Amino acid sequence: MNKAFVKKYGTLLLLATGAGIIFQLPYIRETFYVPIQNAMNLSNAQMGLLSSGYATMSLFSYFIGGIIADKFSARKLLTFSFIATGILGLWFSTFPGYTISRVIFVLMGISTIITYWSACIKATRMLGTDEEQGRLFGLQEGLRGIMNALLVFGMTAAFTRFADEVAGASAAIKVCSIVVIIIGILNFIFIEDTKKEENSESLAEITKGMFKALLIPRVWLLVAIVFTAYSVYGLIAYATTFAQQFYGLSAASAATLGGVRYLIQGAGGIVGGFLADKMKSRFKVIIGGCIGLALSFGLFIVMPSKASLCVMVVANFFVGLFFIYAVRSQYFAVHDDAGIPINMSGRVSGIASCLGYTPDIFMYTLVGSWMDNYGRTGYNMTWAYAMIAAVLCAIITFILSRIVKKENAQKTA
Structure with missing residues (x-):
């Protein structure tokens, strides 16, 4: 095994x-939604507003992060990001009240995005050739899931050690926060500093380039x-809460599913990535995965609320997870298919993330209010929303693939 490979x-x-x-930490509700809700006595809409506060700050942070990723040292930025996020997590583990918790989530919108996200995408693209992009992003998504699973199982073990679910949730968040801080230290030790000549563009030039990228039609697709x-x-992510409320799933089992979902992320991401490279098309993986997702959400709508169907709900959740992680592993890998040059990778991923992740701002508050006001019907409205989004994603990806194919045919003509 050679040194370069290692x-x-x-x-x-x-x-x-x-x-x-x-x-x-900012998405802790996905694993410990009900315990955190009970610990802080929050409504579903308030839980949604915590996420929305994080998302609103993230919106600006993605854009700024795209500029920063093409300019500053990854090692210093990543180290700061992890340590700051870990400290905020320790603060949240004390459940300091709704208002302060909103401030914590807003600050996490800075610490987890500006100094991290676009730099991570650019670094992944730079690790391999055009032919390797699918597997690199697939492996990143898959390994991310496996490491997440190990962490969530550790958090769940901490949670179940306490009879009181509030104390258990606090312990789980502390475990996560400490691990985040340790990862920050490892980044400082192992990530190489960016050479000065690699950051030769001025901040003004990079910022100007960011706005120029907005004029490229493919960027909008x-x-x-x-x-x-x-x-x-x-x-x-609401499927576990859905199973708890209507199919008798326990809080401990829901937390365990939070860990299992990351193992499925490992499988979906890795299979999606290698399949994309084998078919020589990241587009086909996204389109096929979205069709599978639309069918999976449709099944949630038609299933009656019977405890005996809990296993079927969980199995359908797993199928949906496999498809979404296969899709997710490729939606930044297609930047290469779309002809985005590597020196624009940070800013284009910043734009795609800044605007593409805007559902965070309104979606959780919207569906939270549906669930509060309409119960099971509110969940069905949520699943219908997801079905429509999956179908639209498949259509948009198909349109982009046709544009790229047409452009490539013109170049070779």
Whole structure:
């Protein structure tokens, strides 16, 4: 095993581990929704507003992060990001009240995005050739899931040690926060500093380039792919809460499912990535995955609320997870298919993330109010929303694939 191979995939493993674990804290509701809700006595709409506060700050942070990724040292930025997020997580583990918790989530919108996200995507693209993009992003998504699973199982073990679910949730958040801080230290030790000549563009030139990228039509299609696929990804997380409320799933089992979902992320991401490279098309993986997702959400709508169907609900959740992680592993890999040059990778991924992740701002508050006001019907409205988003994602991806195919045919003519 040569040194270059070890360095390449060792770096990928560290990037993947960080990419998963750093987002555990702002998205902690996905694993411990009910215990946190009970600990702070919050409504579903208020739980949604915590996420919306994080998302609103993230919206600006993605854009700024795209500029920063093409300018500053990854090592220093990543180290700051993890340590700051870990400290905020320790603060949240004390459940300091709704208002302060909103402030914490807003600050996480800075610490987990500006100094991390676009730099991570650019670093992943730079690890390999055009032919390797599918597997690199697939492996990153898959390894991210496996490392997340290990962390969530550790958090669940901490949660179940306490009879009081409030104390258990606090302990789980502390475990996550400490791991995040440790990852920050590892980034400082192992990530190489960017050479000065690699950051030769001035901040003004990079910022100008960011706005120029907004004039490229394909960039807007990449934004639309992320927007629709991310909507589906965000909504599938409610399946465990759905199973708890209508099919008798216990809180401990729901937390365990939070860990299992990341193992499925490992499978979906890796299979999706290698399949994309084998078929020589990241587009086909996204389109096929979205069709599977639309069918999976449709099944949630037609299933009656019977405890005996709990296993079927969980199995359908797993199928949906496999498809969404296969799709998610490729929606930044298609930047290469769309002809986005590597020196624009940070800013284009910043734009795609900034605008593509905007469902975070309104979606959780909207579906939270549906669930509060309409019960089971509110969940069905949520699943219908997800179905529409999945179908739109498939259509937009098909349109982009036709544009790229047409452009390539003109170049070779």
